[in-house]
Amino acid sequence: MSDARPTTLGELRASGHVYRGVKDEIRHNLISALRSDSNPWEGIQGFDDTVIPQLERALLAGHDVVLLGERGQGKTRLIRTLVNLLDEWTPVIDGAELGEHPYHPITPASIRRARELGDDLPVAWRHRSERYSEKLATPDTSVGDLVGDVDPIKVAEGRSLGDPETIHFGLIPRAHRGIVAVNELPDLAERIQVAMLNVMEERDIQVRGYTLRLPLDVLLLASANPEDYTNRGRIITPLKDRFGAEIRTHYPIDLDDEVAVIDQEADIVATVPAYLTEVLARFTRGLRESSSVDQRSGVSARFAIAAQETVAAAALHRAVLGGEDLPVARVVDLDTVIEVLRGKVEFEAGEEGREIAVLTHLLRRATAEAAREHLGGLDLGPLVAALEQSGPVVTGDEVTAKELLEELPEVTALAAVYERLDAQSDGERAAAAEFALEGLYLARRIGKESDSSGQTVYG
Incomplete structure (x- = not known):
């Protein structure tokens, strides 16, 4: 003044x-x-x-x-x-x-x-x-x-x-x-x-x-x-x-607006690739449309924001334990959203005891939709064939990006995935590869098993 x-x-x-x-x-x-x-x-x-x-x-x-x-x-x-x-x-x-x-x-x-x-x-x-x-x-x-x-x-x-x-x-x-x-x-x-x-x-x-x-x-x-x-x-x-x-007022009508709210409001401590943010946005929108969720209560935008922050925190946790300098969130980190944030969603009375199943189903559907959107048109057949020949790929909460990349088969299909998802660093390439593997699993082209220790095996 x-x-x-x-x-x-x-x-x-x-x-x-x-x-x-x-x-x-x-x-x-x-x-x-x-x-x-x-x-x-x-x-x-x-x-x-x-x-x-x-x-x-x-x-x-x-x-x-x-x-x-x-x-x-x-x-x-x-x-x-x-x-x-x-x-x-x-x-x-x-x-x-x-x-x-x-x-x-x-x-x-x-x-x-x-x-x-x-x-x-x-x-x-x-x-x-x-x-x-x-x-x-x-x-x-x-x-x-x-x-x-x-x-x-x-x-x-x-x-x-x-x-x-x-x-x-x-x-x-x-x-x-x-x-x-x-x-x-x-x-x-x-x-x-x-x-x-x-x-x-x-x-x-x-x-x-x-x-x-x-x-x-x-x-x-x-x-x-x-x-x-x-x-x-x-x-x-x-x-x-x-x-x-x-x-x-209303929740964001367009997916791009949902993503923009998350990007604007979330205070993250690690890199979260754009396609994983989109998964969380689709997941939130799926909850708002689900008959299992009490829509009178609504699913707040704070749920998606907290989910983004939780996923980033899971990536930072892995990086600290594994000695990584640049933490990057991966598909394996999405499961923490269900474990940490299920209390933020109000379910219908008849869904008691099924909360985890409902959340898991909707998260998988959101991931499959995002995978089709971002990886559609790529020929991932060589990756499937390589997995059949070279054996399974192990990932998990404590598997570092470098360890994951060393397990992956050397195929041109992965190079195409990295290019499509603009994956430059080791962390970004590991995240992109895991996203592709999850997409193949959800398309029922490969198998996946998880255990209580936090390990996930694709093969």
Whole structure:
């Protein structure tokens, strides 16, 4: 921020600064972004043709918004990107409890200061990152947390209970001239939701029988799970009516978007080849389509992200034990996903005891689909014939890339696999070869046996 910014109300007026409400500010900046063809939704994948256009229309209309969607669909991530549509810096009354605009003080204390100081009213500048507030709606959330309560310390100082300056403001008033998000809104007790009614519509707050008229300038956003919305909890009808827009989110529709989410969000400690990431994306999508899985709960994008991180961790574990410098994930590492992450998937009641079988079947199907996609058209017959002549190939959790490559037969078919999968290093070639072997097994062209020690034999 430039040091030349106005520091008093008089200087601010002389600079020609124009006041805009939060919703007008967001509308103005969104229009500018649309006209310049820039993307204010950085990091949001798979919503370009569905959710984003609906949200943009809601913001242009100046509506408060509730996003409905199953867990792990990126609702909170989307809400947080709205900060990018605020002005980078905005003037506030220096020292004001609610960060009011110098042109429009709203609390009794700020109104008194503005009247007494006139053009000498001090002005500070607030960055847009400070104008976003977020609250996870938990059952123990109180009215005081969201709206406010009487501050006993101020009362003890000698002020009367009727004095508006005895109020300690809650989250929503403190988000004045900003964005406030309430995640999992149905989890709020209904009596707490009632306290938000006046804040959203009449723009006043009521604390212990005392009504304080505050023309709050906030954009209120909320997220909710549709299942919670109708069963475990609900948004009360009067509050739902006050949201101008209700937008449904969804999981990525296209496989490429699913992969993009994994690549963007996963914090991995080893190289994971693109075709293995695709296997995990296909696996996640298969879970979302399976009749064995409780689709009301959904299969979060966090499942695929955690799966990618788990596979990379398995590769690092093998590299540490085997003394490898550059760990690369292989097909053998995919099994760790089932072992570690099965608790993240909710199954239908009738599937009790079959969870591992369901996950294993879907993972194999995802691997077979990816193998057909990436290795289709290659003649792997010579590799099958070489395995018949030279004997089986042993891989496993602790078999290093170098050890695996030494066991492989020397055939041109493998060179074609390496070229197709852009495998350059030993680790990448071992991963590519193992992917080809797994593809042949799933196509029932070779056999495969695994034991409890983590060894897998192809032959």
